[in-house]
Amino acid sequence: MKIAIIGAGISGLMSALELVEQGCSVTIFDQQQAGKAASWAGGGILSPMYPWRYPSAVNQLAQHGKSLYLEWNEKLKPVSGIDFEIHETGLLIFDEADFERGLNYAQQFQEPMQQCEYLQQEQLEQLNPFIAPKFQHAIYFPQIANVRNPRLLQSITAYLKQHPQVEFIEHCPIEQFKITNGQVQSVLAQNGKTYQADQFVITTGAWSQHWSEQLELEIQVHPVQGQMVLFKTPENWLPTMCMNDVMYLIPRLDGHVVCGSSMANCGFDTTPTAATKDKILQACFEMVPELANFPIEKQWAGLRPGSPTGIPYIGKMPNLDNLWANFGHFRNGLCMGPASARLLRQLMLQQPTLVNPEPYSAARLKPETVLTAD
Numbered sequence: 001m002k003i004a005i006i007g008a009g010i011s012g013l014m015s016a017l018e019l020v021e022q023g024c025s026v027t028i029f030d031q032q033q034a035g036k037a038a039s040w041a042g043g044g045i046l047s048p049m050y051p052w053r054y055p056s057a058v059n060q061l062a063q064h065g066k067s068l069y070l071e072w073n074e075k076l077k078p079v080s081g082i083d084f085e086i087h088e089t090g091l092l093i094f095d096e097a098d099f100e101r102g103l104n105y106a107q108q109f110q111e112p113m114q115q116c117e118y119l120q121q122e123q124l125e126q127l128n129p130f131i132a133p134k135f136q137h138a139i140y141f142p143q144i145a146n147v148r149n150p151r152l153l154q155s156i157t158a159y160l161k162q163h164p165q166v167e168f169i170e171h172c173p174i175e176q177f178k179i180t181n182g183q184v185q186s187v188l189a190q191n192g193k194t195y196q197a198d199q200f201v202i203t204t205g206a207w208s209q210h211w212s213e214q215l216e217l218e219i220q221v222h223p224v225q226g227q228m229v230l231f232k233t234p235e236n237w238l239p240t241m242c243m244n245d246v247m248y249l250i251p252r253l254d255g256h257v258v259c260g261s262s263m264a265n266c267g268f269d270t271t272p273t274a275a276t277k278d279k280i281l282q283a284c285f286e287m288v289p290e291l292a293n294f295p296i297e298k299q300w301a302g303l304r305p306g307s308p309t310g311i312p313y314i315g316k317m318p319n320l321d322n323l324w325a326n327f328g329h330f331r332n333g334l335c336m337g338p339a340s341a342r343l344l345r346q347l348m349l350q351q352p353t354l355v356n357p358e359p360y361s362a363a364r365l366k367p368e369t370v371l372t373a374d
Contacts, residue, residue: 001025003348004187004197006174008034010149010333011312011326012203013156014341016166017072022349025165027195029187031173031207035153038205039333041228041302043250043258044149045091046335047141049243051114052101057311057359058332061339063111064354066145068338069152079162082155085148085253091141092119092128094244094287102139113143128240130288135244146241146250149334169195177214177323184323199348201324202317206268206303208327217318217365221328223268223303227276228260229284230298231291238288247283249291257291259284270301306330314340314360315347318367324348325362 001024005012008030016026028034046066048054066086073084093102099118106114119127121136131138160166169189176188177200186196202208206223238251250258262276277299285292307313307328317323326344329336339354346353 001199002197003027003199003201004029004195005201005203006187007203007205007207007327008157008168008170009037009203009205010035010039010153010337011205011329011340012201013039013153013160014337015201015203015326015344016160017156018341018345019348020160020163020165022345023165026160027167027169027197028160029169029172029174029189029195031171033170034157034168035150038302038304039153039337040150041226041300042149042304042334043228043248043260044147044152044334045144045241045248045250046086046147047091047114047144048332048335049246049248050093050095050098050102051111052098052105054332055309055311055359056109058336059109059111060355060359061312061336061343062332063113064339064342065335065337066113068342069147072338073155076155076159080155080158082151082158084152084155086145087148087251087253088143088145089240089251091144091241091243092124092131092138093141094135094138094242096137099137099139102141114141115143116141128238128242130238130290131242132287132289135287140240144241146252147334148252152334177211179320182319183321199322199324201326201344203326205305205327205329205333208305212368215317215320215323216368218368219365220308222265222306224306224330225264225266225269225301226261226304226331227264227272227280227301228258228299229277229280229296231257231259231294232297233257233291233294238291242287244287245283247280247287249284249288256297257294259291265306268303270303272299272301304330305333312336312340312360313362313365314343315357315362317362318365325365
């Protein structure tokens with residue numbers, strides 16, 4: 001089976017990986033370089049931030065993230081030569097309003113990896129001596145890890161590019177589906193070329209609304225900007241991830257610390273702003289004051305695919321036999337990515353599914369309302 005995947009972020013790359021491992025041949029298109037948009041820009045925490053604030057459908061996919069990435073890293077690393085660096089630091093949360101729900105969450109939803117403990121200041125100091133004294137207590141999730149997403153994307157891309165069943169066509173926006181009798185026959189690219197396949201997959205993230213008009217569907221996915229700041233500290237300096245008031249610190253193995261993240265509706269603008277940077281720094285220094293002693297290496301912004309509930313669209317698109325969706329993951333594309341791709345592959349190849357596919361159905365996309373003059 002020949003499959004065309006439009007969009008080479010984590011959703012497109014993982015979908016390609018799942019399908020080629022089942023013997024399919026895959027062509028992957030991207031409007032820029034593979035793995036360089038939102039998936040590159042994110043933090044890589046392998047759990048939704050405050051999972052109890054999300055619908056269960058989000059958590060059902062996210063809970064497979066860590067175990068699937070560990071499996072894929074073992075398989076890909078010998079070929080790509082790149083380690084994903086899945087770093088099991090655990091996560092401290094200081095938001096007191098979330099303590100009770102956080103402590104009960106693992107038991108209530110049978111999610112053992114979200115097991116959490118309550119720490120008072122003395123235990124907190126032993127675990128992470130850099131936490132500001134103002135934080136008298138916290139809840140701690142010891143099993144939550146982070147993945148170094150730029151390396152993850154590089155590894156998957158390198159593996160796929162050497163695979164005999166894979167073709168990459170980058171810097172090549174797809175402009176149109178050629179549809180006949182309820183089937184996509186081919187896609188027309190900006191370079192004027194037409195590309196054919198048996199099945200087509202939309203994994204275009206924040207850009208997915210682009211297809212609304214042609215498919216006559218209300219695709220309510222829009223870009224939500226998130227800004228990040230990167231510090232360089234000594235190796236293994238910060239022992240845990242930290243979170244307070246939706247801001248976080250993520251330590252990498254080599255001493256980099258990723259700080260984020262903001263939310264702004266400003267279209268497709270990825271320009272970082274000084275005001276947002278100051279807000280991120282203020283929140284991070286409030287948690288870990290000594291971070292202010294280290295240099296900032298980089299600042300950037302990415303575009304999340306904002307969707308109404310944060311539940312992605314995964315499955316067959318309405319009214320078309322061979323067009324599939326895997327988009328709309330909002331803030332959780334990296335942690336939901338592996339399970340989303342596996343679910344898509346299972347649906348496409350008519351295999352048993354790892355979760356009930358119903359909550360993710362693209363049938364939720366309603367026909368576009370056409371306004372006519374009276």
